[in-house]
């Protein structure tokens with residue numbers, strides 16, 4: 430995993446371009462989904478890993494969960510801290526999730542909004558192992574992501590994703606999937622009143638079967654699969670949320 434690339438990609442420009450198109454309503458709806466899927470209660474101890482700029486950590490802490498948000502990108506953690514609103518049951522930590530966290534015993538942990546795939550498959554197994562180690566035996570881990578079946582259906586329609594920000598900036602994505610490596614090489618181009626630019630990324634995209642196998646490898650036994658961050662059962666053509674339980678060692 431190229432951590433310099435990650436720090437450079439998830440920067441102030443990313444916040445302007447991507448955070449700008451994520452509405453507060455969408456974040457609250459996703460927080461509802463996480464709350465219900467993980468059966469959280471006020472005072473549940475929850476790990477948001479990675480947390481990005483903390484949009485979901487904040488929404489869950491405002492509902493009374495005791496939340497720790499972890500991310501390795503300094504700009505993301507700085508933005509999360511700026512938005513913390515002095516909430517006491519919310520903390521952030523700048524940390525590479527491929528290595529063990531300094532605390533454990535969480536009731537639940539989640540990795541959502543396509544937060545795996547930035548390095549090798551081994552890197553992703555390490556991240557999942559960190560989440561598994563951080564929850565108590567019997568605790569829940571949620572992984573929500575885009576996945577290969579969904580991406581293939583999308584790309585086969587020849588779509589070129591585009592988005593227009595409230596200030597008029599137009600963002601166009603040009604994705605190219607490498608079926609042998611299982612990675613998507615993608616480029617975003619934008620232009621608007623605050624200037625123009627380009628960002629590129631290489632993102633590993635797994636099938637749901639592969640994700641379940643990777644979770645299993647680190648002692649996370651699948652309980653259920655859902656249509657995105659909702660309690661609805663998984664459906665073809667939707668993002669996928671996998672809820673697993675940490676095995677209790679005999």
Ligand SMILES: C[S@@+](CC[C@H](N)C(=O)[O-])C[C@H]1O[C@@H](n2cnc3c(N)ncnc32)[C@H](O)[C@@H]1O
Pocket residue numbers: 435439478479480481482483484485499500501502505524525526527540541542543544547556
């Ligand atoms: C698409 S963002 C999603 C963030 C957040 N889950 C959300 O829903 O807003 C992916 C995040 O993963 C973080 N990330 C990727 N690999 C990581 C790693 N090994 N350790 C910590 N953070 C990582 C990036 O810095 C970035 O903030």
